[in-house]
Amino acid sequence: MTRTCRPNCIIPPHLLEKLLRSDDSEVHKAALATLLTTASLRGERTVRATFAGAAAPGNGRRTVFDCQHGRMLSLAETARSEDGPPSADESVNRAFDGLGATRDFYHDVFSRDSIDDQGMRLDGYVHFSSHYNNAFWDGRQMVFGDGDGKIFTDFTSSVDVIGHELTHGVTENTAGLAYHNQSGALNESVSDVFGSLVKQWSKKQSVDEADWLIGPEVFTPGIEADALRSMKAPGQAYDNPLFGKDPQPDHMSKYVNLPDSDNGDFGGVHINSGIPNRAFYLTATGIGGFAWESPGLIWYESLKASSAETQFQDFADTTYQKAEELFGAGSPEQLAVLTAWQGVGVQISGIPTGVARARSLAAGRNGPDGLDGRDGRDGLVGREDGLAALSKQIGALSVQVTGLAKDVTALKAGR
Incomplete structure (x- = not known):
């Protein structure tokens, strides 16, 4: 059986291109080799199954293979299976545990049966190539x-990296978000969101305890950088002479227009993903508690309701609608979604700006980032204040509509 190969990589090309300019010959060579290997993988037309039945449903069974620094996955040796003992190789064990954490997260939180919801087996390959500075999902398996x-x-050191990459498989089997421009940035953002949620769920962290960083373990201790990306503060994950400043925007006013090409990161999918990342963070902290519960459910249902060319505006509208379907109109969850998207410069369609502002102000009275969902009295006061503000807005709109109706009547009478 064959399958189209287009690997989704955790390291964005702009970081590797920075390393190409390094004065350190070893760093330069590793970056060049990684870029060339990744380009060749993208150019391959197909990837053959490693063994018979690889794509068949397998109850999410895990197998980790050791590439022994080779690039031919078909030559990799089995290092650990679902029924086998732990390996002496910690990379193998970390990959095995990360695959399991992601599988169990989707099963326990969303009742999803593996990546494709049909029990897809989970294969991981460690020690891929030599000094390879990346990890990727190629549509069938995870490679480190x-x-x-x-x-x-x-x-293999970051469980959120594993969750991120496997979520590309979930996206392929749900919305199928096209990997370019805004839909591609959403694709990357969804992987960041659920990669972070896998980590938070595994550690049982609340929104306040979570670090909201993607891949904090992938840099060596000698590199001044918090992580690859920050969902809490896009654009602030790193700022050093080696990589420069993190280019992610946190608002639509800073959206980065790049060519839809390999060199342009297909329209900046790893860069503009900062905008919807920030929207999820604001939603989660606005609601409070555990992010995989209400916010995660809203995003998951919205992903399933999306399509290949879904844009930021489309996805924002869907999250607002899903919040209403799941938790009710005007609920703290829906107001948190509205406030969050407003916070990144995306207005929900059909909600007049004045009304949206009144609702978000009402939500904001319950906490610095929005509704905290933890104090019933505060929430009630916020809702009452919100209703009062909404009544004023609706009253003002009614006066405007009445005035317009009179003007129209007068115009008709004058003809």
Whole structure:
């Protein structure tokens, strides 16, 4: 059986291109080799199954293979299986555990049966190539590089990286978000969201305890950088001489227009994903508690309701609608969604700006980032204040509509 190969990589091209300019020959060579290998993978037309039945449903059974620094997945040796003992190789064990954490997260939180919801088996490949500075999902399996040891470490080290990559598979089997421009940035953002949720769920962290960082473990201790990306503060994950400043925007006013090409990161999918990332963070902190519960459910149902060319505006509208379907019109959850998208410069369609502002102000009275959902009295006061503000807005709109109706009548009478 064959399948189209288009690997979704955790390391964006702009970081590797920065490393190409490094004065350190080893860093330069590792970056060049990674870019060339990734380009060749994208150019391959198909990837053959590693063994018979690889794509068949398998109750989410895990198998981790050791590439032994080779690039031919078909030559990799089995290192750990679902029924086998732990390996002496910690990379194998971390990959195995990360695959399991992601599988169990989707099953326990969303009742999803593996990546494709049909029990897809989960295959991981470690020690791919030599000094490979990336990890990717190719539509069938998860592949991990060891890093160059100077800039990047073993990519099995971050469970959110594993959750991120496997979520590309979930997206392929739901919305199928096209990997370019805004739909591609949404694709990357969804993977960041659920990658972070896998980590938070595994550690049982609340929204206040979570670090909201993607891949904080992938840099070596010698690199001044918090992580690859920050969902809480897009654009602030790193700022150093090696990589420069994190280019992610946190608002639509800062949206980065790049070519829809390999060199342009297909329209900046790893860059503009900061905008919907920030929207999810604001939603989660606006609601409070555990982010995989209400916010995660809203985003998951919205993903399933989306399509290949869904844009930021479309997705924002869908999250607002799903929040109403799941929790009720005017609920704290829906107001948190509205406030969050407003916070990144995306207005929900059909909600007049004045009304939206009144609702978000009402939500904001319950906490610095919106509704906290933890104090019933505060929430009630906020809702009452919100209703009063809404009544004023609706009254003002009614006066405007009445005035317009009179003007129209007068115009008709004058003809």
